[in-house]
Structure formats: C-alpha cells, structure tokens
Amino acid sequence: MPAPDHDQPKVIAEATEGIGSLTLNRPSSINALDHDMVGLMAAKLAEWADDPQIRAVVIAGAGTRGLCAGGDIVAIHRDAAALAGTDDAAATASGSAEFWRDEYRMNADIAEYPKPYIALMDGIVMGGGVGISAHANTRVVTDRTRLAMPEVGIGLVPDVGGTWLLSRIPxxxxxxxxxxxxPLNGADAIALGAADHYVPADRLDEFRAALATGTVEQALADFATPPPASALAAQREWIAEAFAADSVREIVANCRRAGRDDVADTIESKSPTALAVTLAALRAAVGESSLREALVREYRTSVRCLQHPDLAEGIRAQVIDKDRTPSWQPSSLDDVTAEAVARFAAPLAADLELTYP
Incomplete structure (x- = not known):
C-alpha cells in the first residue's frame, strides 16, 4: 500500500498485474471523502470496468486508522448552517447536494460492478465509507474493523444506500x-451480512500480494479465516422483539422493559427528528425494488436534512465545538409529527431529483 504523502493525490490509482487499486489518501482525516475524490474514483472505476487487462479492483485506505470515516463533514456543516429553513431549490444547488448526487450514483455503480470489487474494510468504516464498501461484491473485514452508520447522532439519516442495507438485516x-x-466489529459485520470474508489485519499485505499472483478465489481461500462469534448477533432475540415496533417511542419503551436502559438512553441522546425519519426510511426500504430506488429516496431525505436545524447543530456539537450537547429542535420524540417525517421523503420537483445517466 502506498505510504501517505502530502504531495500525492487524494486518491492513488494504480494498475499492476491485472489488479486496479484505489487507495484513499487522506489519512489525517481517516480518508474522508470529498467531491473531488468521488469524481476520481468514479472515473477510474468506469475505465477499469471496460479494460480487459483489469480483472479485479481493490479499494483501501491509506494509513492504519481506517478505510474511510465518511464524507467531509465540515463542508456539510457549512451548507447546513446556511441552508436551514430554505427550500428544495436552494438545498439541491448546494455543494453538499452536488456531492451526494455523484456519490450516490457511484454507490449504485459499485453495487453493479462487473468485475470483482474487493473492499478492504479495515479499521474505521463509517457513513460514506460504508457506501464504497458494503455494496461491493467482495467485502473483507479484519480484527480492526469498526463499521458504523452514526448519522442520527448529527441530525442526518443513514444514506449511501445505508437504509437499503440495514433494512435487509434479519x-x-x-x-x-x-x-x-x-459500531460493528468484523465478526458482527459478517454475522449481519454486511461483509463476506474475515482476514486478520496483519495478513492484509500478503492477501493483496496473492491477488496479484493468483485468482481472487484462491487468495480468499488462503487468507480468510472463520470470524469470532458476534456478540451483537447473540442479542438478536431481545432486539428482534424490541425493535419491531412502529415508532421510536415504542422501541425506547421496549428497551426499558427489556432491562436495556443503556440502549434506550443512547437512542434518546440522538436527534428526535433524525430517529423518526430513519425508522420510517428503514420501513420504506423494505418495499423498494432496488438500491437505485432507495438512493433516490435517500437523496430527497439528505436534501431535507440540510434544511432542518438539527444537521448543523449536530455537527457543531459533535465535530466543530465537540461539547457533545446538541440542542435538538424539537427536543423530544413526542413533538416529532407524522407530517414532518413524511416531508423528508416526499418527491422533489422533477428537475431536482436524483437521476442516473
């Protein structure tokens, strides 16, 4: 893997021995994605898809901290602070909406990639990092994997196809x-169906070398090992009962009845609006026919999050000021109306919708 270098591009693309390698190269920000990076990745993936000399693609993150910590949250904060209370036209014209349009299109292309697309989900994999890895046809986790969709904690709703993925976990x-x-560790990710193969982190370099000299199948056979037991999957019985409710308030109450006040308290610390919209989105995703359809809905929701004060406030509290004391509007689940929730997924004007080339 190339060493991080400030003089190098933010995405390092290399093709060797029939393997196309994309390395996200912003280790100081745990390889957070920005719009330029999405454009570079999408162009190279399209090129390699049509190149008969390339038989597989590998995506990884520079440094040791993780594949990708998500999107450029500071840039999103600037837009959210400026756009709260505005209309769809203003929000869809923002840099964040332009970034999401191209990012979501790339997520859809990754899910349909015609060659082995091997995502090395080592270390931190959050938000946008999930979008470039969990839709892959070959998903590799390690003993260092920490995969999460933490959007509700900043007033956002899981996107990049996250509601599609999460809604299909039993x-x-x-x-x-x-x-x-x-967060999910590597064992959890495999048990929940969010990853496919478990390779110890200290053998990743050997695994990558084996990809260059043999088949993907043989490299996986040589280096993938059975994962440990998943502690989260072991809790499926009480979770299945508590989280089947139709409202977040009922889920919180169910958790308390199950003696899981810690889980109830954690949920109640998140944005009430984002929680309610997320639950509605998960239920809607079950009935959708494709990832592309889900991404259209998620784009609408992300645009509406830019217009809601919780997104700017959540990022401020968690990332900018780091006081961890967001002031949510409204502050209680009881005050989030069904009408407010429905608006997040309501269609945009036809010329503002996410479309695919």
Whole structure:
C-alpha cells in the first residue's frame, strides 16, 4: 500500500498485474471523502470496468486508522448552517447536494460492478465509507474493523444506500444499528451480512500480494479465516422483539422493559427528528425494488436534512465545538409529527431529483 504523502493525490490509482487499486489518501482525516475524490474514483472505476487487462479492483485506505470515516463533514456543516429553513431549490444547488448526487450514483455503480470489487474494510468504516464498501461484491473485514452508520447522532439519516442495507438485516439488527449508531466489529459485520470474508489485519499485505499472483478465489481461500462469534448477533432475540415496533417511542419503551436502559438512553441522546425519519426510511426500504430506488429516496431525505436545524447543530456539537450537547429542535420524540417525517421523503420537483445517466 502506498505510504501517505502530502504531495500525492487524494486518491492513488494504480494498475499492476491485472489488479486496479484505489487507495484513499487522506489519512489525517481517516480518508474522508470529498467531491473531488468521488469524481476520481468514479472515473477510474468506469475505465477499469471496460479494460480487459483489469480483472479485479481493490479499494483501501491509506494509513492504519481506517478505510474511510465518511464524507467531509465540515463542508456539510457549512451548507447546513446556511441552508436551514430554505427550500428544495436552494438545498439541491448546494455543494453538499452536488456531492451526494455523484456519490450516490457511484454507490449504485459499485453495487453493479462487473468485475470483482474487493473492499478492504479495515479499521474505521463509517457513513460514506460504508457506501464504497458494503455494496461491493467482495467485502473483507479484519480484527480492526469498526463499521458504523452514526448519522442520527448529527441530525442526518443513514444514506449511501445505508437504509437499503440495514433494512435487509434479519431480526431488526439493522434497525438497532441505525437508531443506536452502534459500531460493528468484523465478526458482527459478517454475522449481519454486511461483509463476506474475515482476514486478520496483519495478513492484509500478503492477501493483496496473492491477488496479484493468483485468482481472487484462491487468495480468499488462503487468507480468510472463520470470524469470532458476534456478540451483537447473540442479542438478536431481545432486539428482534424490541425493535419491531412502529415508532421510536415504542422501541425506547421496549428497551426499558427489556432491562436495556443503556440502549434506550443512547437512542434518546440522538436527534428526535433524525430517529423518526430513519425508522420510517428503514420501513420504506423494505418495499423498494432496488438500491437505485432507495438512493433516490435517500437523496430527497439528505436534501431535507440540510434544511432542518438539527444537521448543523449536530455537527457543531459533535465535530466543530465537540461539547457533545446538541440542542435538538424539537427536543423530544413526542413533538416529532407524522407530517414532518413524511416531508423528508416526499418527491422533489422533477428537475431536482436524483437521476442516473
């Protein structure tokens, strides 16, 4: 893996021995994605998809901290602070909306990639990092993996196809992950169906070398090992019962009845609006026919989050000022109306919708 270098591009693309390698190269920010990076990645993936000399693609993150910590949250904060209370036209014209349009299109292309697309989900994999890895046809986790969709903690709703992925995890474990922002280790990710193969982190370099000299199947056979037991999957019985409810308030009450006040308290610390919209989004995703359809809905929701004060406030509290004391509007689940929730997924004007080339 190339060493991080400030003189190098933010995405390092290399093609060797039939393997196309994309390395996200912003280690100081745990390889957070920005719009330029999405454009570079999408162009290279399209090129390699049509290149008969490339038989597989590998995506990884520079440094040791993780594949990708998500999108450029500071840039999103600037837009959210400026756009709260505005209309759809203003929000969709923002840099954040332009970034999401191209990012979501790339997520859809990754899910349909015609060659082995091997995502090395080592270390931190959050938000946008999930979008470039969990839709892959070959998902590799390690003993260092920490995968999470923490959006409700900053007033956002899981995107990059996150509601599509989480809604399809059995026994409401995906609902649990979405509403609590609980991180998954490598064993959890495999047990929940968010990853496919477990390779010890100290053997990743050997695994990558094997990809260059043999087949993907043989490299996985040589280096993938059975994962440890998943502590989260072991809790599926009580989670399946508690998180099947139709409202976040009922889920919180169910958690308390199950003696899981810690989980209830964690949920109640998140944005009430983001929680309610997230639960509605997960239920809607179950009935959708494709990731592309889900991404259209998620784009609408992300745009509406820019217009809601909780997004700017949540990022301020968690990332900018780091006081961890957001002032949510409204502050209680009881005050989030069904009408307010429905607006987040309501269609945009036709010329503002996410479309695919």
């Amino acid at each position: 026994d409401e474990l995906g609902t649990y992950v979405a509403l609590t922002s609980a």
